[in-house]
Amino acid sequence: MKVIFVCLGNICRSPMAEAMFKKMVREANLQDQITVDSAGTSDIAAGSPADHRTKKILDKYGIPDDDMIARQLTDRDFEEADYIIVMDQMNMVDAKDMAPAGTAHKVHGIYEATPHKSNRWIVDPWITHRFQDTYDSLSEALPNWLTKLEGELKNR
Numbered sequence: 722m723k724v725i726f727v728c729l730g731n732i733c734r735s736p737m738a739e740a741m742f743k744k745m746v747r748e749a750n751l752q753d754q755i756t757v758d759s760a761g762t763s764d765i766a767a768g769s770p771a772d773h774r775t776k777k778i779l780d781k782y783g784i785p786d787d788d789m790i791a792r793q794l795t796d797r798d799f800e801e802a803d804y805i806i807v808m809d810q811m812n813m814v815d816a817k818d819m820a821p822a823g824t825a826h827k828v829h830g831i832y833e834a835t836p837h838k839s840n841r842w843i844v845d846p847w848i849t850h851r852f853q854d855t856y857d858s859l860s861e862a863l864p865n866w867l868t869k870l871e872g873e874l875k876n877r
Contacts, residue, residue: 722870723756725798726831727816728808731761731791733846735808736771738831738859740784745867754874760794762807762815767791774852782856799824806831806866809842831858834865 739759
């Protein structure tokens with residue numbers, strides 16, 4: 722199973738989600754069954770490392786960033802991924818617009834797996850400068866995705 726987290730530039734929210742989810746997957750001993758990646762809907766930051774404020778938050782919680790480099794979402798991502806999980810409404814629209822025919826159903830909102838919060842989004846900390854809020858929001862949403870994926874793996 723492959724999951725790709727997506728934000729605009731792939732330097733703030735999506736690499737934070739990728740790093741956090743990779744750690745959760747390792748701790749659940751599912752690294753052989755779940756592959757985690759991230760990308761941006763834009764190529765605005767392609768080739769750049771994660772934002773230093775994202776790295777600071779990950780360091781605070783002892784989560785390795787694996788020297789991630791920003792990249793744009795590709796047609797191949799849509800073909801290979803089971804889930805493309807976006808951080809906000811704009812990226813939802815953009816990712817679905819980018820999706821090759823028959824793959825838009827793979828695009829999901831970050832809180833879609835969280836009961837009673839499926840219409841909630843994570844604001845871009847590049848704008849708000851509230852990287853701790855991003856971490857806190859991901860800490861709420863990501864465990865629900867892990868539970869969902871674990872359930873799907875058991876039913877395969």
